[in-house]
Amino acid sequence: LFAHLRFRNISGFPKIAIFNINLPKQKIIVCQQKIPPLSRVILHLHIFSCCITSQFLISARLSGRSRVSYSLTKFRASTIRSTMATKPTFRHILDLSKDEKRAFLSSFDSVLSDCDGVVWHFTGPIPGVDKALQLLRADGKKLAFISNNGMRTMDEYRKKFRTLGVEVQQEDIVHPALTTVHYLKSINMRDAVYCIGTEVFKDYLRQAGFVVLDGPKERFPDNNRAANQVRVYSEYFEQRERDPIVGAVVVDIDVNLSLQQLMKAKCYLERSPDCVFIAGATDYVIPLDASMDVIGPGYFIDILERSTGRSALVLGKPGKTLAQVVREQFQITAPKRVLFIGDMLPQDMGFGTRCGFQKLLMLSGGTSKEALFEHDNVDQLPNYYADSFADFIELYNERVPNEE
Structure with a gap:
């Protein structure tokens, strides 16, 4: 059972909220929480019981140094915002x-x-x-x-299936790069696309007629001189007149991903609210075999979402x-x-x-x-x-x- 209870302390003294759950033949003290003066709290309770019914009781009281208490009793399940959470059997x-x-x-x-x-x-x-x-x-x-996985071409997918004795046609495979192409065409994208992804992924975008930007690929100097930092920032991250307008930032698997690329993507997304933020694969783990895996692009998509305040449109699963x-x-x-x-x-x-x-x-x-x-x-x-x-x-x- 999930229950969400709101309590407000309007006194000038701190108080303690004490919550009890009463179920048939048992009494569970759920929690105690301090509520500062002139403030309120929302408690999210997660209760496990083998006999939860609509007749269970929740009692709560507020007490503090004023020795004044408030009681709420005989709450039915329908009178608080609650839902039964039944874990499916598999x-x-x-x-x-x-x-x-x-x-x-x-x-x-x-x-x-x-x-x-x-x-x-x-x-x-x-x-x-x-x-x-x-x-x-x-x-x-x-x-x-x-x-x-946008690291393989369609032909490479088909060849791998052929080695298993299974003939698979191109229309039987959903490829993340082609899903991205399908979406960009559906919104009539005319501007350039900045892509963090494999060359295979970027080639599919180019073949579909999109101008694809990537990089920077060179190493940045790591000395701490302010003038040098300003030069690097202005050269690589500021919009210049000759630069094409970027209408979409696409993030997928890139085994050569760098901080510079994330910074570049961040700048494009912050520069224009109309720049579409697209995520391909969102996996946090990519298994190499039964005992080894590598970090997936999901973590880097999270970084961009948090640093820009933008939510990515996920074109991969799910x-x-x-x-x-x-x-x-x-x-x-x-x-x-x-x-x-x-x-x-x-x-x-x-x-x-x-x-x-x-x-x-x-x-x-x-x-x-x-x-x-x-x-x-x-x-x-x-x-x-x-x-x-x-x-x-x-x-x-x-x-x-x-x-x-």
């Missing part, structure tokens, strides 16, 4: 009963899957994924893939714009018949929730089993989880005898 697909496994495989017609941490790591394919994808396709499931692109590209009319597979809770499972898909979390990438069970954002939790795509092989092997 089960491992191999822990389902035989009938449940059969029902699960029959519950979806299409599979939309993340790539990194699910289909492969940077070091190679995840064991069993080739056979699992082939079994799903042989069962009539339509396969498509949505990636937050963004609203990407959800619309996916629905249109794959002509999805029955989202509950789509199984979305990913390895990250905020990005992948959050995206699945936004789209209304069934959600399967793979533990082969950026989320451990412990992190899954500790996560408390219900919109970012899966319906099912599995160790890896290889679990589908066992799932299909168990189904065959039952159908013969």
Whole structure:
């Protein structure tokens, strides 16, 4: 139960707010908090109980040096702003009963899957994924893939799938750079685009006809002389007459990211409120293999948001714009018949929730089993989880005898 209680101390003395929760056969002292004179507090209470009903009681009293107390009793759940928080149950697909496994495989017609941490790591394919994808396709499931990784070209994606024995067409892959191109064209962007991203990402923008700015790439002098600092700032960060107008700042994965680039992006965003702030991938972790990961661009997007006071428009997962692109590209009319597979809770499972898909979390990438069970954002939790795509092989092997 989440309860939000407001208390105001109008006296000239500090007081102590003491809150009790009364439940059947138990009494819980929730908290005590000091309230300064002539001030108010809002207490956010998070209460766990196995027997919460609409009849529970909250009592509160204010006491202080004046020895005057105020009592509020017999509050029903409906009289305070409160909501029941029910954590959804999620089960491992191999822990389902035989009938449940059969029902699960029959519950979806299409599979939309993340790539990194699910289909492969940077070091190679995840064991069993080739056979699992082939079994799903042989069962009539339509396969498509949505990636937050703009480091590969479309041709490179297709070649990697071909090595797994799975032929994938360009229209079956959602690439973050092409989603960005789609959005910039939709708003009729005519000005230059400042991009923090890979050369692959920037090339897709250039091929679409956009003027792309990047850098600076050279090292700045690190001496502390004021004159030198002023020269550097004016040369690299101030608007000059010959400089093109920047209409959008795009931030994605860039393995060579520098403070200079973040400063450049900050200046463009602060210079014009009309400059669009776009985020591609928002991942905080990029898994290289089962035991190693690197820092993702999410942290750097946070830096720009905090330093500029601007909120980024997220075109990667779990963004609203990407959800619309996916629905249109794959002509999805029955989202509950789509199984979305990913390895990250905020990005992948959050995206699945936004789209209304069934959600399967793979533990082969950026989320451990412990992190899954500790996560408390219900919109970012899966319906099912599995160790890896290889679990589908066992799932299909168990189904065959039952159908013969």
